[in-house]
Amino acid sequence: MASTFCVELPGKIRVPRVKVPSGAMPATLFSIFVLWSGAAAAFYDIRPNEIPGKPGTLIRVWPIGGGGAGYGQAFRFIYRSTDPRGKAIPVSGAIYIPPGPPPAGGRNVIAWAHPTSGVVPDCAPSLYPERWGLVWNMPELMRKEYILVATDYPGLGTEGIHPYLIGESEGRAVLDSVRAARNFGNSGASNRFAVWGHSQGGHAALFAGQIAKRYAPELKLYGVAAAAPATNLVELFRDDVKTEQSLIAMALLSWATHEKVSPDSIIVASKRKSFDETARGCLTSFKQLFILSKDDKALKSGSFLTIDPSTTHPWLGIMQRNTPGKQRAGAPVFIAQGTADKTVNPQTTKNFAKGLCAGGETVLFNSLPGVTHIWAARNSAAATLKWMDGRFAGRPAPTSCQ
Numbered sequence: 340m341a342s343t344f345c346v347e348l349p350g351k352i353r354v355p356r357v358k359v360p361s362g363a364m365p366a367t368l369f370s371i372f373v374l375w376s377g378a379a380a381a382f383y384d385i386r387p388n389e390i391p392g393k394p395g396t397l398i399r400v401w402p403i404g405g406g407g408a409g410y411g412q413a414f415r416f417i418y419r420s421t422d423p424r425g426k427a428i429p430v431s432g433a434i435y436i437p438p439g440p441p442p443a444g445g446r447n448v449i450a451w452a453h454p455t456s457g458v459v460p461d462c463a464p465s466l467y468p469e470r471w472g473l474v475w476n477m478p479e480l481m482r483k484e485y486i487l488v489a490t491d492y493p494g495l496g497t498e499g500i501h502p503y504l505i506g507e508s509e510g511r512a513v514l515d516s517v518r519a520a521r522n523f524g525n526s527g528a529s530n531r532f533a534v535w536g537h538s539q540g541g542h543a544a545l546f547a548g549q550i551a552k553r554y555a556p557e558l559k560l561y562g563v564a565a566a567a568p569a570t571n572l573v574e575l576f577r578d579d580v581k582t583e584q585s586l587i588a589m590a591l592l593s594w595a596t597h598e599k600v601s602p603d604s605i606i607v608a609s610k611r612k613s614f615d616e617t618a619r620g621c622l623t624s625f626k627q628l629f630i631l632s633k634d635d636k637a638l639k640s641g642s643f644l645t646i647d648p649s650t651t652h653p654w655l656g657i658m659q660r661n662t663p664g665k666q667r668a669g670a671p672v673f674i675a676q677g678t679a680d681k682t683v684n685p686q687t688t689k690n691f692a693k694g695l696c697a698g699g700e701t702v703l704f705n706s707l708p709g710v711t712h713i714w715a716a717r718n719s720a721a722a723t724l725k726w727m728d729g730r731f732a733g734r735p736a737p738t739s740c741q
Contacts, residue, residue, distance in 0.1 A: 382399060382401055382415065382417075383417065383431055383460065383463070383496045383497050383498075384498075385398060385399075385417060385429040385497060385498070389429070390419065390427050390428065390429055391419075391427055392419045392427065393419065394419055394420050394421055394427075394511075394515045394518060395418060395419065395420075395515045395516075395517075395518020395519045395521070395522060396418065396419050396518075396519070396522055397416055397417070397418050397419075397519055397522050397523075398416075398417040398418060398419060398429055399416060399417045400414050400415070400416045400523075401414060401415045401416070402414055402415075403415055403433065411435070411436050411437045411438035411439070411481060412435075412436040412438075412525075413433065413434070413435050413436070414433065414434050414436075414523075415431065415432075415433050415465050416431070416432060416433070416434060416519065417429050417430065417431045417432075417496075417497065418430055418431075418432065418515060418516065418518075418519035418522075419515070420493065420511055420512050420515040421511055421515075422493065422502075422508060422511070423502075423505070423507040423508055423511070428493055428497070429497045430490060430491065430492065430493050430496075430497060430512050430515065430516070431463055431465050431490075431491045431495070431496035431497055432465055432488065432489050432490040432491050432496075432516050432519070433464070433465045433488075433489045434486065434487070434488045434489070434519070434520055434523065434526070435477070435480075435481065435486070435487040435488075435489075436486055436523065436525075436526045436527075437481045437482075437484045437485070437486070438481070440527070441484070441526070441527020442484060442527075444529060445527050445528060445529030445531075446484050446485065446486050446526065446527045446528055446529060447484075447485055447486070447529060447531045447532065447533070447561075447731050448485070448486045448487075448488060448517050448520050448521075448528050448529070448531065448532040448533075449480060449485050449486070449487050449488070449532065449533055449534075449535055449727065450488050450489075450490070450513050450514075450516055450517050450532055450533070450534045450535070450544075450547070451474050451487055451488070451489040451490075451535055451536065451540070452489075452490065452509065452513055452534060452535070452536030452537075452539075452540030452541070452543035452544045452547070453489060453490075453491075453492075453536070453537070453539070453540045454536075454537045454538035454539050454540050454622075454716070455503075455538055455539045455586060455589065455622055456495065456621060456622050456623045457495070457501070457589060457619070457620060457621040457622055457623070458494065458495075458500055458501040458503050458589045458592060458593045458618065458619070459494075459495075459500065459501070459619050459621070460494065460495060460496055460497065460498060460499070461621060462495055462501075462621035462622070462623060463491040463495035463496030463497075464489065464491055464495075464623060465489070465491050465496055466496060466623075467623060474487060474489065475716055475717045475720035476720040476721065476724055479724060480724070483724075483728070486520050486526055486527075486528050488516045488517060488519065488520040489516070490512045490513055490515075490516040491512075492508070492509055492512050492543070493508055493512055500592065500593055500596040500597070501593060502593060502597055503539070503589055503590050503593035503594070504539060504542055504569060504572060504590060504593075504661055505593075505597070505657075505661055506542065506543075506545075506546035506549075506660075506661045506663060507546065507550065509539075509542065509543035509546055509547070510543065510546035510547040510548075510549065510550045510551075510554070511550070511554060512543075513534055513536075513543055513544070513546075513547040514547055514550070514551060514554055514555040514558065515555075517532045517555070517558055518555065518558070530557060530558050530559050531559050531561060531731065532558055532559070532560060532561065533560070533561045533562040533563070533564065533670075533727045533730060533731070534547045534548060534560070534562075534563050534564065535564040535565075535566075535723060535727070536564070536565055536566070536568065537565075537566040537567060537568075537715060537716035538566070538567050538568065538569060538682070538683065538712065538715075538716075539569055540565075540566075540568075541565030541566055541567060541568025541569060541570075541674075542565075542568050542569040542570070542661075542663060544563050544564065544565045544568070545563060545565055545568060545570070545663040545664070545668070545672075546663055547563070547669075548560060548563035548668050548669035548670055548672070549663060549665075549666040549667065549668065549669055550666075550669075551669045551670075552669060560669050560670045561670060561671075561727070561730040561731055562670050562671050562672075562673065562726065562727055562730035562736070563668060563669065563670050563671070563672045563673070564672075564673040564674075564675075564723045564726065564727060565672070565673070565674050565675070566674075566675040566676075566715040566716040566719050566723070567675065567676055567677060567680055567682070567683045567688065567712050567715035567716075568663075568674065568683070568688065568691075569683065570662065570663055570664065570683075570687060570688060570691040571662050571687050571690070571691065572657075572658035572659070572661055572662050573649050573655065573658045573659065573662070574684065574687050575683065575684075575687065576590070576648065576649045576658060577649050578683075578684050578687075579682065580644070580649075582681065582682075583682055584617065584638040584643070585617050585618075585620060585622070585638075586682070588614050588617040588618035588638065589617075589618050589620075591605065591606075591614075591618070591648065591654075592614075592615075592618035592619070594653075594654065594657050598653050598657070600653065602614065604645075605644055605645055605646055605648060605654075606643060606644065606645065607642070607643050607644070607645055610638060610643035613638055613643070614638065614643060617638060663691075664691060664694055664695060664698075667698075667700070668695060668700045668702075670730070671700075671701040671702075671703070671730060671736035671738075672692075672695060672700055672701065672702045672703070673702075673703050673705065673722075673723060673726045673727075674688060674691075674692050674702060674703070674704050674705065675705040675707060675715055675716075675718075675719030675722070675723065676688040676689070676704070676705070676706060676707060676715065677707040677709070677710030677711055677712060677714065677715045677718070678706060678707065678708050678709060678710065679709050679710055679711045680710070680711055680712040680715065681711065681712065682712035683712055685706075689704070692704045692739070695740075696738075696739070696740035696741070700740075701736045701738045701740070702738060702739055702740055703726060703736070703737050703738055703739050704739040705719055705722055707719060
C-alpha cells in the first residue's frame with residue numbers, strides 16, 4: 340500500500356510543485372489524505388534494503404497539502420543518516436521551501452531542532468498536518484527566502500526508541516537534514532546554514548554545532564541558536580526529578596533501551612505501569628499534554644526511583660557524556676533563556692553561557708524576563724531571526740562575553 344502514496348526517490352531529485360486550491364483537493368491528494376487517516380505508519384515503515392546509502396540522501400518524499408498560505412512547497416520526507424556507531428539509519432522530518440525561484444547563490448538553510456515531543460515513533464512532529472505551526476516566525480522565514488528543514492530525530496516517526504538527549508545522535512540527524520534539503524533539486528539550498536532549537540532542540544543545536552566540522556565538513560555553519568537549552572544534564576535531572584516526571588521517565592526509558600538495561604533495576608515495582616505509560620506518552624498537542632498529566636500522577640505522588648540515577652552509573656555517565664560545551668561551538672552562539680523557567684534552571688543556562696565565553700566562544704545571551712520554558716522560543720524568535728540574518732550577512736557577531 341505504501342507505494343500508492345510514497346514517492347521513493349534515491350539521491351538528488353526534482354520535486355513537482357504541489358498546490359491545493361481553496362475548497363478543492365486534487366484526486367491524487369484526496370487519495371493520499373484517505374490513506375493517511377488509516378495508514379499513517381506506512382510512510383515511515385522503511386524496508387531494510389532502502390536504508391543503505393549516503394547520509395542526507397532521500398528515501399521517501401510526500402507533499403504536505405497546503406503547508407500554510409504563502410509557504411511555497413512543503414514536504415514530509417525520510418532521509419538517510421548514521422547513528423553514533425556509524426550504522427546507517429532512516430530519519431524522518433519536514434521541509435519548507437519558499438515560493439519562486441531561488442536567488443543567485445542559492446538559499447540559506449535554517450535547521451530547526453524541536454523541543455521534547457516524546458521517545459516513541461508516534462511522537463514525531465512531522466506526523467501532524469500543521470507541522471509548520473510548531474516553528475515560530477515561519478512567515479518571516481519564508482519571506483526572507485530561508486529554507487526551513489526540521490528533523491524528527493531518530494526513533495520518532497521511524498522505528499525504535501528515540502535516543503533522547505544523546506548529543507551525537509541528535510547532531511547527526513540535524514546535519515543530515517541539511518544535506519537532505521540540498522538533495523531536493525528544486526529547493527535551491529546552498530551549503531550555508533544555521534541551527535536553531537528549543538529545549539531538547541537547543542541541546543541538539545549545540546551538539547550539531549560541535550560536530551559539524553567533523554561530521555559534515557562540506558556544509559558551512561554560520562550560527563547556533565538555542566532557546567532554554569538542556570545543557571548540564573546532571574543538574575537538569577536533579578532539578579526536574581520532582582517536578583517534570585514525564586521528561587525524566589522518557590529519558591530513563593530511552594537510556595535503558597540503548598544501554599540494554601532493564602528499567603526494573605531503578606523503578607519502584609508498584610510504579611512500573613505508570614512509568615511505562617508516562618514514558619511512552621507524547622507532547623505534541625494540548626490533548627496529549629492532558630493525557631500525559633493524568634498518566635504521571637502516580638509518579639508525582641511519591642518517589643518512583645529506587646536509586647538516584649544522577650549519582651549512579653551508567654546513568655551518570657550518560658548525563659556527563661551528553662552535556663554540551665566540551666568541544667568548540669563551531670560558530671557564534673545565541674542563547675535565549677526565560678527568567679521564570681521551571682524546567683531549565685535559568686542559572687544553569689547562564690553558567691553554561693559563561694563557560695562558553697571562558698572558552699573563547701562568541702556568545703550573545705538574551706534574558707527573557709518573566710518568560711516560562713514553553714514560550715522561550717516564541718518570545719525570542721524575532722531576536723533570533725535578526726541575529727541569524729546578521730550571521731548570514733557576514734556582520735561581526737555581537738557578544739555578551741566580557
